[in-house]
Amino acid sequence: MELSEIDLNLLLLFQRLMQERRVASVAEQMNMSQPGVSNALAKLRRRLGDPLFVRAPGGVVPTPYALRLSEPVSQALATLHAALNPMTGFDPLRASRTITIGMTDIGEVVFLPALVERLSREAPGVALNTVRNTRVNLGNEMADGRVDLAIGLLPQLKGGFYQRRLFDQRYVCLYRQGHPLDDAPMTLAGWREAEHLVVVSAGTGHGQVDEWLKRRGVRRRVRLTVPHFMSVGYILQRTDLIATVPERLALQLAPLFSLSMCALPVALPSAPIHLLWHERVQQDEGNRWLRGVVIDLFADTASHVRKSASAKKK
Structure with missing residues (x-):
């Protein structure tokens, strides 16, 4: 039958x-x-x-x-x-699930320590998994439910996505304590003449900053190029290289590697960092709770949630 x-x-x-x-x-x-x-x-x-x-x-x-x-x-x-008739409400203390977040290596340094610390207290059964924004088709992964949230500068996520601006990422100069440039205010001439460590991170907000410098003819003496930020602290600590890095990353690296940071002598555009999620999880209680935690930990108070213009036309 x-x-x-x-x-x-x-x-x-x-x-x-x-x-x-x-x-x-x-x-x-x-x-x-x-x-x-x-x-x-x-x-x-x-x-x-x-x-x-x-x-x-x-x-x-x-x-x-x-x-x-x-x-x-x-x-x-x-x-x-x-x-x-799913149960309403989400009890983080009793929840048991794995949440996957798309972010860069910078994001892992900036966001994960505070986020994991918070979850260990408030949601001990919730595990986190991260994927690189640049290594997967993030839009498809989120639409299919394999990635729950994304954090970063992600203009490719348009129709069908909600976003909440967390903050505007500024850039600073980072170098070892005792560097020759550490004794006086940073000048444009000194910044240009110093030997630079450059991170080539195509598809990220930092990669767009490098393109902005090239388009305006701002030249640097590049001594070393690396594909990610994980080695920056170790390299700067033992050399006279300097690096232009996101401010929040610099704040994490400086005390760990005995580094100094200062304002740049060039006006770089800031990069808006967003928290993004697909419309399929807009009403999911667990996803909504974690979004609230991320916003509470990292958002500027002036930012707000909005749905992308492309999504409104759907």
């Missing part, structure tokens, strides 16, 4: 008869007449080929076949009811 041959209402009536064992009680609960209950039961008997219930003093009693059906039917209806 195919499920399409069974009316769900007949299974609900069957469950109620198993519980009440009286046609009159089931008719009242289901807002039906007693003849209506009898007709529905007759239809179910024909479908299943069994009497299901027989008359007895004070009501009806189930047949052996009905007794075998009772538990699986009740479980199936309970599962369907739970799926159609």
Whole structure:
């Protein structure tokens, strides 16, 4: 027998008869007449080929076949009811799930320590997983549910995404303590003549800053180029190289590697850093809770949530 041959209402009536064992009680609960209950039961008997219930003093009693059906039917209806009526609210202390966030290596340094510390206190059963923004098709991964949130400068995420600006990323100059440039205010000439460590990070906000410098003819003496930020602190600590890095990264690296930081002698555009999520998880309680944690930890108070212009046209 195919499920399409069974009316769900007949299974609900069957469950109620198993519980009440009286046609009159089931008719009242289901807002039906007693003849209506009898007709529905007759239809179910024909479908299943069994009497299901027989008359007895004070009501009806189930047949052996009905007794075998009772538990699986009740479980199936309970599962369907739970799926159609999810529990409201999200209890972080009891939650057990893994949340995947798309971010850069800078993001891992800037965001993860405080975020993991907060989750260990408030949501000990929630585990985090990160993926590189530049190594996956982030839009598809988020639309398909494999990535829950993303943090960064991500102009490619347009239609179907919500975003909340966290802050504007400024850039500073970073170098070792005791560097020759450490004794006087940084000048444009000194910055140009110093030997630079440059991170080539195409597809990120920092990569756009490097392109901005090139377009305006701002030249540097590049001694070393690396593809990521993870080695910057180690290299600057033991050389006279300087690096132009995001301010929040510099604040993390400076005390760990005995580095100094100062304002740049050139006016670089700031990079807006956003928290983004797909519209499919806009109403998800767990996702909403984690978004609130990220905003509480890292957002400037002036920022707000908005949906991309492309998404509004959908």
